[in-house]
Amino acid sequence: MSTAKFKGRWAPWLFLLPTLIILALFLYYPVIQTFRLSFYRVAFLGLKTKFAGLENYIDLLHDSAYHHTVGVTLVITTAVVLLGLAISLAISMLANQKIHGAQVYRFLLIWPFALSPAVAGVVFLFMFSPGFGAVNYLTSLVTGHELNWLGDPTLAIILVIMASVWKNLGYNIVFYLAALQNLNTEVLEAASIDGANSWKRFWYVTFPLLSPMTFFLLITNITYSFFDIFGLVDILTKGGPQDATNVMIYNLYRDAFEYYKTGLASAQSVILFLLVVVITLIQFRTSGRQVHYGG
């Protein structure tokens, strides 16, 4: 990319202009505004704002309900990321074998790529509804009594995790399959000649070779369970029961658009933003070089 192919002083700026204007107006400006708003507090039903310094942040720091929200987010994120990656890697390994109809299986496994969080929410809400939901019927056959998936805090968390993992399976499998197909098969063949069994081959050869992809998916899955999960939570549990599934992004939304606490919501945005910056920086620092040795 070192040699310029076309000459022109203004041409490159003209080509960049639409992108730069939109990014400045609808990404940079609102981010700066978010920081500004987080130092203000709304009074008199949103008619007046007054400077509040760090008050919003201090309130959040001392608010046990907010601590709970952060805890819920960590639990759900950890579960969604670990389960999601483990399950999709296992499925991708199976689907990557040289068998008849491999293409058909691959396609049947990656279509959930096109699913939306809202659709996942609606379908799971119905399946797990008390009284007539199909899953409840099955669990009552096995355990003898109905499980209240939407009313019990622990079960509601499990439900959100299951729905989120399901919705993201297609995405993860697409990327893992692509990585598996780009793997250097010579190394695997050499390992198999050396007498390594399939588990050893996976654990000492394939898994380390896949680590750049695993790392990429780790980051995208963390962002997924921080933000994209919103629609699913909004339809499935509305943050309940008793705030059991009230993740940070949902809490922020309610503070902003249901209770009109703009300043408090903006302070939460800033906290989330800083989290994202840290995650992204880790990604930038590691994605350039290969995570596995050799390469």
Next chain:
Amino acid sequence: MRRKTRDEILTHIALIFIVLLVMAPVLFALAKSTQTRAEVYHFPPKLGFGTAGFFNYKVAWTQFDLGLYMKNTLIVAGIVMFFKTLFSMLAGLALVYYEFPLKEWVFYFILFTLMMPTEIMIVALFNEVSNMAKALSLENSYAVLTVPFLASATGVFLFRQHFSSIPSELADAARVDGAGPLRFLWSILVPISWNAIAALGLIQFIYMWNQYIWPLVIIRENKMQLIQVGLRGLTNQQDTTNWGLVMAAAILAMIPPMVIFLLLQEQFTKGFALGQEK
């Protein structure tokens, strides 16, 4: 040899089981969407197809505005897909085929936006866009739904990476032939970048089709609402919810992204593989 066939059969069994498990929620929704209200609430639950045929679909489409939401979302996703691809290609062209001062700064300016998902700044973006819309009388319009999303770092970097993998002799030849940058883009880069274009288009279409929080907060008129928020509205009627109808709506909402995915699947995986090689 015999062990090998046994292993293969086991793999088939495992894969069929997994495929069915992954598809189960959608198959369930599909079955329920064809059942009458009585069949839906029957106990024990009926898992087969019902006797309502396409009735739930028809009702969802006409009486519950699904057709309207789908039309709106199709227009919004189409506009964003087209302009984002165009703007990203132009930006990629500038970054790969030109030298200009502050190039590095521009690169980082675009790169940093990767850290700014809509959800994070939803409050400030909402304030900004609703003020702008009020000033321009554009409330509840396609403009407020599309304009903030017409550019993205993902798109720019996809094309930047793709263009830099194209042999530079091509651009030299084009210049010798007297072709300008736009001619070069249109008649050389676009035809050989089809996989990358399809990959970006697919991702953008699905992203826009599945958008939820932005239409939820910015749209106040039902006739401009998008499909995902429309689905939410159907479930909000709580105890009187007609689940057969909701499942029909969910299936309808799944169809367009699924069709696009089917059509572009091959280009998508190829375009992605290209990006991987670096």
